[in-house]
Amino acid sequence: MNLAIKDISYNIGRFVLTAVGIGMLLMVVMGMGGIYRGVVEDATLLIDRLDADLWVVQRSTRGPFAEISRVPAKLSDRALAVPGVRVAREFVYHTIQRQDGDRVLRMAVLGLSWPTDKGDWIPLVEGRPLGQSRFELIADQTLKLPLGRQIEIGNEVYQVVGISRGMISSAGDGIAFLSSADALAVQFDVPGEAVRLERAARESRGRLFDVAIQQPALLENATRQSGQLPAIARPSISSVLVTLEHPSDAKAVAEVIGGWTDVTVYTADEQRNLLLKGSVEKVRSQIGLFRILLTIIATIIMALILYTLTLDKLHSIALLKLIGASNTVLLGLILQQALILGASGFAIAYVVGQQIFPKFPRRVIITSEDLIQLAAIVFVISIASSGLGVWKAMVVSPNEALA
Amino acid sequence: MSTPMPADDPSAKIAIKAESLTKIYGAGNTEVVAMRDASMTVMAGEVVALLGPSGSGKSTFLTAVGLINPPTSGKIYIANQLIMDGPKALTNLRSFRRKHLGFVFQKSNLIPFLKAGENVQIACELNGLSSRQARIRALELLDYLGIKDRSQSYPSMLSGGQQQRVAVARALANRPSVILADEPTAALDSFRGRQVMELFTKVAHEQGTSVIVVTHDHRSLDVFDTLYEMEDGKLTQKTKEPLAVAH
Incomplete structure (x- = not known):
């Protein structure tokens, strides 16, 4: 018993x-x-899903997740020229918080290196990967943005073309995937008044230069768009993701890229450890x-x-x-x-x-x-x-x- | 290994023998002598009543011979073996108790979460019977005591008399040499009290089990074979008076 x-x-x-x-x-x-x-x-989700062999970030930083990292957009071309590199992708990553009707919409914005990366690796529950270089986004289902919804961010309107599952930032925010150009546009979006004030400031600063006094027509350039001015660089990206021909070459390729004085290179494991620690x-x-x-x-x-x-x-x-x-x-x-x-x-x-x-x-x-x-x-x-x-x-x- | 009872004793039928039991609680100024030089011999099948006022030492005697509360001095023989020599146990008391002694208390003291049959069955199982054998033995005993139909009832669903019958069945479960009962009828009315006393007599005479009953109930003394009285810790055998027959 x-x-x-x-x-x-x-x-x-x-x-x-x-x-x-x-x-x-x-x-x-x-x-x-x-x-x-x-x-x-x-x-670690993003690091694992992005599946890069090497992360090239701003020199002496531990970015782009642990801290801010800024590298030139053209860095991906430099990386691609290194022997053993199969793909070099631009990586843009930042968080925004906007009002969407009655609710606060907080999202991590991740830029995909169009056309190399259209987001085919993203697990979708609905819709499709990006189909064009601009004005489309894939939203995680936690963002509660329905397929086909058009959402205004900054000065542009983006259409939701895909719904992903389980794509969350380290802070717990749902990720919105845009092309890197769109992600940069969102990151560096400034109101029209700020653009006008900046142009006025440029003109004002230009008047102090001798060359502008001698050639006043040059000052007309000050009011042009930033992208049309050779003296102003393209906005920086967060990092460059490198995929190798042979992952076993990681150490050798990292030594080559790490030799450049403006960047630091981490393997995927190092990047994961940096994030965890x-x-x-x-x-x-x-x-x-x-x-x-x-x-x-x-x-x-x-x-x-x-x-x-x-x-x-x-x-x-x-x-x-x-x-x-x-x-x-x-x-x-x-x-x-x-x-x-x-x-x-x-x-x-x-x-x-x-x-x-x-x-x-x-x-x-x-x-x-x-x-x-x-x-x-x-x-x-x-x-x-x-x-x-x-x-x-x-x-x-x-x-x-x-x- | 326990010592056998002395050979010159004509004790083939002696169930329990207490020799000069003394129990002292405390020491020095707080010393209390609860039992002094108490001796008793109970034959197999004999039904003994132990009388006496409250606090006289009856329960102390009962718990001493029940191997629950060892005496300060004296000897206890059960089933022809010396079990206690003063406070010193000469065998595993819990195991010996299980095999040779049965207990019935003032309140039925059944295990509340076991049904009537299971209360008897557990005693058999503790003594090594298989679950099936124990269940059969339990039902036999309940049938013998006229309460088989309540074997599936929890103690809380039984009357006081029925509970005491189950307690008696449990006490008999392992065919003990001696049943020790401490005021088993105290919680019962006179009719049911007498029924329980008669039950002890039946068990003793039919199964050869000795029964020692501590009781205040003088109305049922006629069912006992021998009477003892305890007063101020001293035990004396009383002469049994013939029953007055009412006309």
């Missing part, structure tokens, strides 16, 4: 309530682990510590619950001792209840978590490894927390049955 099952069956209501309570607690522990996984996954590290530590704290709290609460359950049965335990039950029988009763409680709590945490976690604003990723790890933790804390109850059961005298 299994005494643990018998006791649980008799007090099924109390057991269910207790299991639900422990389940909720374990769900929070599970969720914290899932949030951490989500943060890491979101942070930079912005994600503190979040990881914070969540990790919080998770440890929650685990300790769960252990203490489980210990209290199991101790109380043992106290409730103390008279029965004394009685069992009186009629000759061995310590193994009593140990089995308490340990089995602890394990059943832990297992039920774990199952409840998993089932409820599966329903609740997808509704979180950021991704909560529960991996098999994390589930196994948490199951092991629950197993250990179930045994550890039953220690107090076991101790109480061992010291109770059969005399108590007569009280």
Whole structure:
């Protein structure tokens, strides 16, 4: 006869309530682990999906994710000329926050190096990759922009031609994919009045130069568009992504490009580590510590619950001792209840978590490894927390049955 | 290994023998002598009543011979074996209790989360019977005590008398040498109290189990074979008076 099952069956209501309570607690522990996984996954998602062998960024920076990086747009042509480089793509990346009707629309803008990169690698749930060099975008479904929607950003109107899934920035914002030209236009968009003021300022500065005094017609150039002025460079991009003919050549090619004095080169793994050790590290530590704290709290609460359950049965335990039950029988009763409680709590945490976690604003990723790890933790804390109850059961005298 | 009872003792049928049991609680100024030099011999199949006012030491004696509360000095023999020599146990008491002693208490003291049949069954299982054998034995006992139809009821669904019958069945589960009962009828009305006392007599005479009953209930003394009285920790055997027959 299994005494643990018998006791649980008799007090099924109390057991269910207790299991639900422990389940909720374990769900929070599970969720914290899932949030951490989500943060890491979101942070490294782009690096993994872009699948570049080398990242060429501004000299001495750790950009473009850890900090701002600016490199000349023409850097991709220079990189492409290096032996062993198959593709060099412009990479533009920044975050914007705009008003979209009643809601705040916050998105990470990623520029695709048109026509080399049309976004064929982006996982789409609807629509298609970019079909032209300008005024189209692919929006992640978290941005809640329907297919075909036209959205005004700055001075231009962009049409949503594709809806992606799971494309999130390290900050948790949905990504909008535009051509790099459009991404730069969005990044460096300035209001008309600011353009007029800048042109006026150019003209004003030009009047101070001797050449302008001698040739006043030159000042007419000051009011022309920036792109038409040879003295003003194209806007900078964030970095250049290099894909090699043979990934095994990464070290050699990195040495060549790294020799240029205006850039720094990272491999994909180095870029991932930079990201994880930079912005994600503190979040990881914070969540990790919080998770440890929650685990300790769960252990203490489980210990209290199991101790109380043992106290409730103390008279029965004394009685069992009186009629000759061995310590193994009593140990089995308490340990089995602890394990059943832990297992039920774990199952409840998993089932409820599966329903609740997808509704979180950021991704909560529960991996098999994390589930196994948490199951092991629950197993250990179930045994550890039953220690107090076991101790109480061992010291109770059969005399108590007569009280 | 326990020591056998002395060979010169004509004790083939002695179920339990207590020799000069003394129990002292505390020490020095706080010393209390709960039981002094108490001796009792109970034969197999004998039903013994232990009388006495509250606080006289009856329960102390019962728990001492029940191997729950060891005496300060004295010897206890059960089933022809010396089990306690003073406070020193000469065998594994819990295991010995399980095989040789049965207990019935003032309140039924059934395990609340087990059904009536399971309360008996668990005692059999603890003694090594398989689950199936234990279930059969439990139903036999409940049938014997006239309560088989309530085997699937939880203790809370049984009357006081029914609970005590289940408790008696549990006490009998492992065919003990001795049943020790501590005021088993205290929570029952006189009719049901007498039924329980008669049950002990039935069990003792039919199965050869000795029964020691601590009781205040003087209305049922006629069912006992032997009477003892405890007063201020001293145990004396009483002469059993013939029943007055009412006309």
